[in-house]
Amino acid sequence: MADPRVTGLRGIELAVFDLAASAAFYKTCWALELVGQSGDRAFLRAAGAEHHVLTLHQRPRAGVVRVNFAAPDRASVDALHAKAQALGATTHAPQALMKEEGGGYGFEIVTPEGQLLRVSSDVALHADVDPDTARPTKVNHVVLNAADMDLQMKFFCDMLGFKFSDCNGHMNFIRCSANHHSIALAKSDGPSLNHVAFEMEDIDGLMRGVGRMRLAEHELGWGVGRHAGPGRNVFSYFVDPNGFAIEYTTDVDQVDDSYVSRSGEYWANLPLRPCAWAGAKMMATPRMREAMGGKLIAAANAALAQSCDDAISNKMAG
DSSP: OOSOOOOEEEEEEEEESOHHHHHHHHHHTSOOEEEEEETTEEEEEOSSSBSOSEEEEEOSSOEEEEEEEEOSSHHHHHHHHHHHHHTTOEEOOOEEOOGGGTOOEEEEEEOTTOOEEEEEESOOBOSOOOOOTTSOOEEEEEEEEESSHHHHHHHHHHHHOOEEEEEOSSEEEEESSSBSOSEEEEEOSSOEEEEEEEEOSSHHHHHHHHHHHHHTTOOOOEEEEEBSSTTOOEEEEEEOTTSOEEEEEEOOOBOOTTOOOOOHHHHHTSSSOSBTTTBTTSOOOHHHHHHHTTHHHHHHHHHHHHHHHHHHHHHHHO
């Protein structure tokens, strides 16, 4: 196969502190649907056909477990794995995937900054698609914080066939489909999750989703607005119970090979930033900025580790 590449973003897997509470939040407030649970894992689908878009893992520490991508078929999976091996990536042989995960065939690969990715094909799809536009239809994009975003971008492009879309000066936007970006890489001190964006059918559906979250007393951390920068999508950001930044988005630019990439200087000179509707009057809250920087998760993990140390010390003292 001359030029194997991934063809889409399937979803993301997150480690959470309380599996039951996190699953309840994503079911009741975020409007995903539980499609299976196996031990310390819960699988949740969106309104679209993808078997699941979010896997929650019960873990002592919160963080990103894995980001999942689609390949067209088994031959593409094998070809991508062979390319990754030839380029010296950390990976393992493709294999059959577990039934509770939708089955299929795939392999895992590790980025230069240590994030785990999976590429798979032939995963089971749902025959039913929910027409309720207030529910997310899929995961639209994942933004990863990176100490070296250029190195990370090179990895995604060389190993998995991503294409460069834009750079706004502090983020690289790359794509594996017509969607302007499936992955973005944000400059940071180290690897963590910046945010994960769930696609809504249209602006009315997005507003209904925002309304559901606000009625459940969840603070809107940024939005509702439209990005003046790359992708130009409508956005609304919240923080989940674990400290992850999550987004409802819609109307993301769809592009093809004729798309002209822009530099940070171009985006910086646009008249309204960061919101095309309200400029600098539409800014993220301090808590949202901390969540996007991975600081909320880091603080929660540190606090949990401290409480565990205290418990051990108290037990030993007793």
